[in-house]
Amino acid sequence: MKNRIGKIEVITGCMFSGKSEELLRRVRRARIAKQKIQVFKPLIDTRYSEVEIVSHDGEKTQGYPVKTAVEIMDKIDSDTDVVAIDEAQFFDDALVDVVNNIAGDGRRVIVAGLDMNFRGEPFGPMPNLMAIADEILKLHAICAICGEEATRTQRLIDGKPASYDDPIIVIGALEKYEARCRKHHYVLNKPDEQSK
Numbered sequence: 154m155k156n157r158i159g160k161i162e163v164i165t166g167c168m169f170s171g172k173s174e175e176l177l178r179r180v181r182r183a184r185i186a187k188q189k190i191q192v193f194k195p196l197i198d199t200r201y202s203e204v205e206i207v208s209h210d211g212e213k214t215q216g217y218p219v220k221t222a223v224e225i226m227d228k229i230d231s232d233t234d235v236v237a238i239d240e241a242q243f244f245d246d247a248l249v250d251v252v253n254n255i256a257g258d259g260r261r262v263i264v265a266g267l268d269m270n271f272r273g274e275p276f277g278p279m280p281n282l283m284a285i286a287d288e289i290l291k292l293h294a295i296c297a298i299c300g301e302e303a304t305r306t307q308r309l310i311d312g313k314p315a316s317y318d319d320p321i322i323v324i325g326a327l328e329k330y331e332a333r334c335r336k337h338h339y340v341l342n343k344p345d346e347q348s349k
């Protein structure tokens with residue numbers, strides 16, 4: 154399709170850094186330019202809604218929920234110019250090839266996702282997506298403790314920093330996330346780097 158070169162743009166950073174807002178801003182501008190856009194998100198993200206992409210400031214757009222990265226490939230219409238993918242960190246590694254193929258067909262791909270999990274480790278396919286991207290925007294939030302620039306996501310369970318090995322869902326516990334700087338990011342029982 155189209156005699157375009159195609160492009161991969163990655164928007165990344167910690168929670169509350171405005172990734173979804175930036176994704177939606179780019180989608181909105183493409184829409185004004187009368188381009189055909191398709192938005193996808195992993196089925197796992199049911200934070201607000203099954204089909205809508207909602208940023209923390211409440212802006213929303215329709216997003217098509219898919220279970221696997223390969224499913225995105227099957228759902229792209231022949232006349233689509235722009236493919237946007239939100240919460241990309243939850244996809245499998247196949248997303249890297251999928252994104253490469255979509256751009257190879259001359260389309261613009263915009264991917265947004267968390268760069269690190271709550272442990273401060275690279276998250277899912279994001280590191281490889283950043284490697285193949287033409288353009289990367291790394292956003293920051295504000296540390297909930299000191300007000301400096303935050304690059305990490307702090308997981309809190311019943312108000313206390315989560316342990317490295319705490320399960321993804323802790324039954325009966327009140328869980329929340331905060332943006333934190335490097336100094337105020339705590340992961341309890343993190344394995345010693347040297348002992349790896």
Ligand SMILES: [Zn+2]
Pocket residue numbers: 296297298299300301333334335336337
């Ligand atoms: Zn701080």
